[in-house]
Amino acid sequence: MASLAMAGLSAELARSARAAALLGLAGAFGPFALVMLTVQFYALVVPTGSMSTALGLVAGFALVAVTVVALGQIRQRLLLAGTERLVRRLTARALPAATARATQPGVAAEQALHDIEAVRRGVAGPLTSFALDALLVPALLLLLATFHWAFALFAAAAASLALVFGLLTDRATREALVEANDATAQAARLVADAARAAEAVEAMGMLPALVRRWAAALARGTGGLRRAQGTARLAQAASFTLYGIAQGGAVAVGVVVLAEGSSVGYGILAGLLLTARVMDPFSRLGGQLEDAAAARAAWRRLDRLLVAAEAAPAAAASAFPCPEGRLVVDHVTLVFPGSARPLLRDVNLVLGPGDVVALAGPPGTGKSTLLRLLLGIQGSNAGDVFLDGHATAQWDRADLARHVGYLPQEPVLGDGSVAEAIARLDEVPDMPAVLAAARLAGALRMVAGLPHGFATPLGGRVALSMGQRQRVALARAVYGAPRLVLLDEPAGYLDSEGEAAVMAMIGTLSAAGTAVVFTSHREGLLRAATRVMTLRDGMLTELGERRRLLAAPSPLAALERPARRLAAPVAA
Numbered sequence: 001m002a003s004l005a006m007a008g009l010s011a012e013l014a015r016s017a018r019a020a021a022l023l024g025l026a027g028a029f030g031p032f033a034l035v036m037l038t039v040q041f042y043a044l045v046v047p048t049g050s051m052s053t054a055l056g057l058v059a060g061f062a063l064v065a066v067t068v069v070a071l072g073q074i075r076q077r078l079l080l081a082g083t084e085r086l087v088r089r090l091t092a093r094a095l096p097a098a099t100a101r102a103t104q105p106g107v108a109a110e111q112a113l114h115d116i117e118a119v120r121r122g123v124a125g126p127l128t129s130f131a132l133d134a135l136l137v138p139a140l141l142l143l144l145a146t147f148h149w150a151f152a153l154f155a156a157a158a159a160s161l162a163l164v165f166g167l168l169t170d171r172a173t174r175e176a177l178v179e180a181n182d183a184t185a186q187a188a189r190l191v192a193d194a195a196r197a198a199e200a201v202e203a204m205g206m207l208p209a210l211v212r213r214w215a216a217a218l219a220r221g222t223g224g225l226r227r228a229q230g231t232a233r234l235a236q237a238a239s240f241t242l243y244g245i246a247q248g249g250a251v252a253v254g255v256v257v258l259a260e261g262s263s264v265g266y267g268i269l270a271g272l273l274l275t276a277r278v279m280d281p282f283s284r285l286g287g288q289l290e291d292a293a294a295a296r297a298a299w300r301r302l303d304r305l306l307v308a309a310e311a312a313p314a315a316a317a318s319a320f321p322c323p324e325g326r327l328v329v330d331h332v333t334l335v336f337p338g339s340a341r342p343l344l345r346d347v348n349l350v351l352g353p354g355d356v357v358a359l360a361g362p363p364g365t366g367k368s369t370l371l372r373l374l375l376g377i378q379g380s381n382a383g384d385v386f387l388d389g390h391a392t393a394q395w396d397r398a399d400l401a402r403h404v405g406y407l408p409q410e411p412v413l414g415d416g417s418v419a420e421a422i423a424r425l426d427e428v429p430d431m432p433a434v435l436a437a438a439r440l441a442g443a444l445r446m447v448a449g450l451p452h453g454f455a456t457p458l459g460g461r462v463a464l465s466m467g468q469r470q471r472v473a474l475a476r477a478v479y480g481a482p483r484l485v486l487l488d489e490p491a492g493y494l495d496s497e498g499e500a501a502v503m504a505m506i507g508t509l510s511a512a513g514t515a516v517v518f519t520s521h522r523e524g525l526l527r528a529a530t531r532v533m534t535l536r537d538g539m540l541t542e543l544g545e546r547r548r549l550l551a552a553p554s555p556l557a558a559l560e561r562p563a564r565r566l567a568a569p570v571a572a
């Protein structure tokens with residue numbers, strides 16, 4: 001059963017299509033008028049040589065041409081406006097539905113956008129115009145039949161032949177095009193990878209091998225493209241020949257009919273003018289069928305998504321008062337699609353205002369994923385995360401973002417100024433808040449030393465080091481005095497002085513009642529935590545109090561000792 005939303009959208013789309021089809025049928029007037037004017041030309045001008053009649057008919061031809069173009073334009077605009085409305089409404093419904101309970105909201109959103117684009121291409125693409133043109137065909141065949149049924153029959157046969165020919169050409173070119181696209185994409189990936197790791201490529205002498213691979217991929221791409229273009233050229237030439245043969249065939253049909261003693265009137269002329277027109281939409285349908293199939297499949301996927309969203313209980317996103325900072329993770333389990341084992345298994349955690357939790361442990365155990373889950377940008381298969389008793393999944397994202405700070409492992413900052421980056425891309429940054437955040441993150445001196453201080457453009461010629469970027473990203477995380485701060489490897493790119501600044505920052509945040517969770521591979525930083533935890537087989541386990549860790553010769557060595565599994569939270 002179709003979702004209510006999709007049923008509404010299909011009805012609206014059908015209305016637009018009907019209006020466009022009616023306009024298209026009105027366009028049938030073009031070929032009718034063309035045939036009639038040509039007939040009049042032979043009937044009135046050829047025998048008499050009347051200049052005034054000829055001029056009148058030429059004006060008639062011009063009027064018909066202008067009207068046909070205008071009708072075509074109106075039809076196209078109608079279709080585009082309908083498609084734009086459809087895409088807007090589809091996006092507004094499908095995106096929240098895709099991300100609401102997804103384990104990977106980013107991936108789900110990308111798939112939904114991809115599907116919406118496929119629907120857009122299918123609806124607004126050339127296929128719809130060809131399909132609408134095809135609606136004219138019965139009218140054209142009827143016109144031909146008024147002269148003699150043989151002309152209509154011949155045009156229908158020619159159109160069928162054009163369709164078969166179009167489909168065969170489509171198949172022949174598609175394979176070569178797919179190969180060419182894959183090879184070109186591979187070449188582009190090689191260049192992008194080489195640019196990202198330029199120094200490693202140079203240092204390890206990989207450049208000549210990389211260039212060889214790139215050249216081979218490019219050659220494969222060019223070869224595929226050449227083959228596809230060759231086939232397309234051949235097909236075009238064959239198509240013109242087919243049109244020519246069909247027009248000649250219409251004359252031959254006329255001759256045969258005349259030889260049998262029947263009258264054809266101006267049928268031969270009509271056959272000449274209209275047979276190619278009847279064939280046209282069918283010969284062009286071939287290349288568009290793939291888009292149509294993709295659009296249909298995308299529509300069905302979006303429909304399933306909306307059916308599930310309509311069946312789910314409404315979870316209205318709400319804005320809540322400024323949180324105190326009490327975070328509760330309640331029985332959270334996460335299994336990535338395609339993975340045999342859960343990455344997070346029945347994870348429980350209670351965090352009060354000012355608590356500082358460090359997540360330590362080997363790479364790949366799920367620390368960064370757990371941070372994303374706490375933020376609500378990563379969904380779970382079971383369990384929930386609550387901030388001050390409200391499920392973060394139900395919290396309006398923009399509103400929640402005001403209360404949380406996040407430092408991702410890669411300090412990506414965008415291309416605004418340093419101040420804009422700290423102010424979370426606000427184009428009019430609150431400068432006192434920017435300064436306070438930079439001071440808290442220990443970034444003030446570094447930013448002041450940049451050529452244009454806080455106005456230094458990040459996309460400009462001044463290239464910030466990874467350490468400088470991380471300090472700016474730290475300032476961004478604490479901008480606006482959030483109640484919950486999550487830091488993924490906050491000293492990952494910093495020296496010992498930077499690490500000390502991060503420790504001081506965490507201490508200040510904690511004293512102000514902000515809850516902090518951070519991941520770290522660095523032993524020194526673990527000392528900033530009030531509790532140190534690790535993930536073992538997806539389960540969150542506590543390593544002990546800070547005092548015991550401080551006493552340990554190596555806090556990370558404690559990771560090897562048996563640890564205590566955390567109990568479920570008592571209350572949300």
Ligand SMILES: Nc1ncnc2c1ncn2[C@@H]1O[C@H](COP(=O)(O)OP(=O)(O)OP(=O)(O)O)[C@@H](O)[C@H]1O
Binds near residue numbers: 104368
């Ligand atoms: N979106 C995703 N889809 C599938 N698997 C994922 C996804 N995100 C992370 N993973 C996998 O989950 C595992 C844990 O990744 P995560 O980055 O959370 O580990 P980590 O403990 O933070 O590692 P590190 O200490 O190296 O940062 C990895 O094996 C990773 O490949």
